[in-house]
Amino acid sequence: MRSPLESLKSYADRRVGLMLFLGFSCGLPFLLVGGTFTARLATANIDIKAIGLFAYLLLPYSFKFLWAPVVDAFDIPVLSRLLGRRRSWMVLAQACAGLSLLLMSVTDPITSLPVLGLAAFLLAFSAATQDIVVDAWRIESADIERQGSMLAAYQLGYRLGLISAGAGALFIAGSAGWQVSYLTMAALVGVGFVASLLAPAPERMRAPAAASDPAKPRERFSFGRAVAAPISDLYRRQGPRLIAVLALVAFYRMPDFVSGVMANPFYIRMGFTLPEIAAVSKLYGIWIGIVGAFVGGWSIARFGLYPTLIAGAIAGAASNLAFSWLAMGAPEVWRLAVAISIDNFSGTFAGTALMAYMSGLTGVGFAATQYALLSSLYALPGKLVSGLSGFMVAAYGFSTFFALTAAIGLPVLVLAIMYGRVAEEQPQAETDDADRLVPARAS
Numbered sequence: 001m002r003s004p005l006e007s008l009k010s011y012a013d014r015r016v017g018l019m020l021f022l023g024f025s026c027g028l029p030f031l032l033v034g035g036t037f038t039a040r041l042a043t044a045n046i047d048i049k050a051i052g053l054f055a056y057l058l059l060p061y062s063f064k065f066l067w068a069p070v071v072d073a074f075d076i077p078v079l080s081r082l083l084g085r086r087r088s089w090m091v092l093a094q095a096c097a098g099l100s101l102l103l104m105s106v107t108d109p110i111t112s113l114p115v116l117g118l119a120a121f122l123l124a125f126s127a128a129t130q131d132i133v134v135d136a137w138r139i140e141s142a143d144i145e146r147q148g149s150m151l152a153a154y155q156l157g158y159r160l161g162l163i164s165a166g167a168g169a170l171f172i173a174g175s176a177g178w179q180v181s182y183l184t185m186a187a188l189v190g191v192g193f194v195a196s197l198l199a200p201a202p203e204r205m206r207a208p209a210a211a212s213d214p215a216k217p218r219e220r221f222s223f224g225r226a227v228a229a230p231i232s233d234l235y236r237r238q239g240p241r242l243i244a245v246l247a248l249v250a251f252y253r254m255p256d257f258v259s260g261v262m263a264n265p266f267y268i269r270m271g272f273t274l275p276e277i278a279a280v281s282k283l284y285g286i287w288i289g290i291v292g293a294f295v296g297g298w299s300i301a302r303f304g305l306y307p308t309l310i311a312g313a314i315a316g317a318a319s320n321l322a323f324s325w326l327a328m329g330a331p332e333v334w335r336l337a338v339a340i341s342i343d344n345f346s347g348t349f350a351g352t353a354l355m356a357y358m359s360g361l362t363g364v365g366f367a368a369t370q371y372a373l374l375s376s377l378y379a380l381p382g383k384l385v386s387g388l389s390g391f392m393v394a395a396y397g398f399s400t401f402f403a404l405t406a407a408i409g410l411p412v413l414v415l416a417i418m419y420g421r422v423a424e425e426q427p428q429a430e431t432d433d434a435d436r437l438v439p440a441r442a443s
Contacts, residue, residue, distance in 0.1 A: 013142075013146065013149065014200075015141050015142055015146075015150060015199075015200070016146075016149050016150050016153045017153070018195050018198060018199050019138060019150045019151075019153040019154045019157065020153040020154070020156060020157040021157060021191050021192060021194070021195035022090075022134050022137075022138075022154065022157065022192055022195050022196070022199075023134075023153060023154035023155065023156065023157025023158040023160075023161065024157035024158070024160050024161040024164075024188075024191055024192065025094060025130065025134075025157075025161065025189065025191055025192020025193075025195065026127070026130055026131050026134055026154075026157075026158055026161065026192070027157065027158035027159060027160065027161025027162045027164075027165070028161035028162075028164060028165050028185065028188055028189065028191075028192075029097055029123055029124070029126070029127035029130075029165070030058075030061075030127065030161070030162060030165065031162055031165040031166045031169070032101065032104075032120075032123060032165045032169065032182075032185055033057045033058060033120045033121075033123050033124045033127070034057075034058060035166060036165055036166060036169045036170060037054065037057070037120055038051050038054060038055075039170060039173075040109065040173070040178050041054065041109055043173075043178075044109040044110050045110075046109055046110075046113065050113070054117065054120070057117070057120050057121055057124050058124060059124075060121075060124045060125045060127075060128040061124065061127075061128050061131070062376065063376075064128040064129070064131060064132055064372050064376075065369065065372035065373045065376050067129070067132075068132050068368045068369040068371075068372035068373070069227045069230065069368075069369045071089050071129065071132050071133050071136065071368040071369075072136070072230065072365065072366055072367070072368040072369045073229075075088075076088045076089065076092055079091065079092060083196075083197075084201050084202075086133055086136055086137040086140065086199075086201075086202055087137070087196050087197070087199055087201070089129070089132075089133040090130065090133050090134065090137065090192070090196035090199070091193065091196050091197070093126050093127070093129040093130035093133060094126075094130060094189055094192050094193045094196060095193070096122065096125075096126035096129075097123055097126040097127055097130065097189050098186050098189040098190070098193070100119050100120070100122040100123035100126060101123060101182050101183075101185050101186035101189065102182075102183070102186050103115075103119040103122075104116060104119045104120060104123070104182050105178075105179045105181075105182035105183045105186065106179065107119060130192070132368050132371075132372055133368060134154075135359075135367070135368065135371045135372070135375070136367040136368035136371065137199060137202055138150050138151075138154070138359070139359045139362050139367040139371060140202030140364070140367050141199075141200070141202045144300075144305055144356065144359065144360045145300060145301050145304070145305070146301065147300065147305075147355075147356040147359045147360070148296055148297030148298070148299065148300030148301055148305075148308070148352055148353075148356050149297040149298070149300075149301060150297075151293065151296075151297060151352050151355050151356060151359075152293040152294040152296065152297035152298075152352060153297075155289075155290065155293040155348065155351075155352070156290050156293070156294075159286060159289075159290060164185075164188060165185060168184075169181045169182075169184075169185055172184055227369070229366065230363070230366035230369040230370050230373075231373075233363045233366050233370075234361070234363065234366075234370055237363060238361070241419060244415060244418070244419050245361065245419050246374075246377060247415060248412065248415040248416060248419055248420070249354070249357075249358060249361075249374055249377055249378045250377050250378060250380065250381045251381060251382075251408070251411070251412050251415070252312075252313065252316070252350070252354050252378060252412055252416070253316065253350065253351065253354060253378060253379070253382060254381055254382040254385065254408050254412070255316060255317040255320055255405045255406060255408045255409050255412075256316060256320075256347050256350070256382070257379070257381075257382025257383060257385070257386050258382060258385055258386045258389055258405050258408065259320050259323065259389070259401075259402055259405040260386070261386045261387075261389045261390075262389050262390070262393055262398070262401065263281070263323075264277065264281075265393075266323065266327070266398050267281070267336070269398070270326070270327070270331045271331035272331050272333075272336060276333055276336065277336075280333065280336050280337050280340050281336075281340055284337065284340065285340045285341075285343075285344045286344075288340065288341050288344045288345050289344040289345065289347065289348040290348070291345060291348075292344060292345035292346065292347065292348035292349040292352075293348040293349070293351070293352050295345075295349055296308065296312065296348065296349040296350075296351075296352030296353055297352055299311065299349075299353075300352070300353065300356055305353070305356055305357060305360065305420075306420050306421050308353045308356075309353045309354070309356075309357055309416050309420040310413070310416050310417060310420060311349075311353070312346075312349055312350030312351075312352075312353035312354065313350065313409060313412050313413045313416040314409070314413060315345075315346035315349055315350055316346050316347060316349070316350030316351075316409065317405075317406050317407075317408060317409020317410075317412065317413070318346070318406055318409065319342050319343045319345075319346035319347065319406075320343070320402045320403070320405045320406040321402065321403060321406050322338065322339040322342040322343055323339055323343065323398070323402040324398075324399045324400075324402040324403045324406075325339065326338075326339040327397075327398040327399040327402065328399055354378065355375075357420070358371060358374040358375065358378070359371065361374060362374075389401070392404065
């Protein structure tokens with residue numbers, strides 16, 4: 001166990017600083033194909049039905065695991081020799097995102113809506129690819145104890161990117177027009193581009209065991225092998241308990257997903273005004289969440305991943321009881337602030353612990369594919385069950401509903417206690433399979 005001061009020093013690492021800028025680069029495109037994009041279409045008086053269909057532009061974020069094996073196993077000609085596989089994919093994804101934004105800036109939604117939609121889709125695809133490779137670089141660049149610090153910096157950068165693409169882009173559009181707004185966003189892509197060029201090669205890929213053998217024949221890329229190898233590697237290292245590990249990942253954040261759908265309806269039914277909800281939940285709450293992420297990162301460095309994972313399982317579920325308490329009293333702003341503080345702090349603390357845990361489950365050479373699969377899995381069950389949340393509220397009321405969502409955390413806590421050490425105890429993946437797929441020098 002490290003001392004408190006030594007744990008704080010983890011934030012002074014150069015890689016942590018780079019994660020701040022890479023997180024900004026990952027957060028920037030999301031709203032530019034989401035809320036900000038629909039606002040642009042609405043100001044151009046595009047039919048509301050067409051605007052609704054553009055919600056499918058975000059699908060690449062949900063299905064990025066489908067092409068993650070290519071990112072893991074395929075070298076980009078020329079760039080991979082110059083920068084290594086991870087950084088070359090980062091640079092390519094960011095360059096494509098910047099070009100997509102340039103195209104969006106000069107395309108009129110009234111006369112060229114299909115072209116604008118295509119450019120937005122290319123932006124979403126490039127951004128999702130960037131997410132894949134940034135996660136892989138982070139996992140392979142630092143040990144598990146430093147993952148918490150890097151994730152905290154990433155989340156701060158991501159939120160700053162969301163603010164820039166949300167409030168920032170709308171402010172610029174209102175004063176100078178959409179073309180200037182999107183050109184400014186294209187320029188901001190340069191933040192991640194520079195960070196990618198400055199990023200060091202991943203440490204885990206520089207290990208002697210992963211060194212390429214010039215005498216070894218180079219095999220051609222096979223998509224089937226690129227998909228099968230990460231999955232078989234995960235099973236080989238975890239064995240039969242992989243099922244329990246995947247259950248822990250899938251259900252760890254379920255209390256938050258299920259209750260989150262009913263949050264805004266709950267505030268309104270309680271009698272809070274929209275300005276009060278916006279100020280406390282959307283502004284104040286964001287910064288409390290960032291504090292929770294940094295405390296989570298510090299806790300991993302100070303106490304280790306296992307106790308932090310258990311604490312996150314307890315806090316993430318029990319925080320819903322704060323809303324049960326809120327439902328039993330008057331709609332006073334101070335009470336709303338207390339509930340939001342507990343929920344946002346606990347949620348990002350638990351989220352940091354889970355992301356670090358998933359990072360520890362990945363193996364050398366397979367980080368992009370395995371993390372993409374795990375990150376898709378952790379959100380899926382909660383999203384499926386959350387659709388029933390309205391029926392639960394109608395049957396039991398808000399106070400009981402939030403108490404029931406907190407109870408979901410009890411089996412999650414048992415899983416965390418029994419299998420939370422897996423990521424720390426399991427050895428890193430053998431590099432032989434990765435070497436057979438592609439030469440290690442390119443990573």
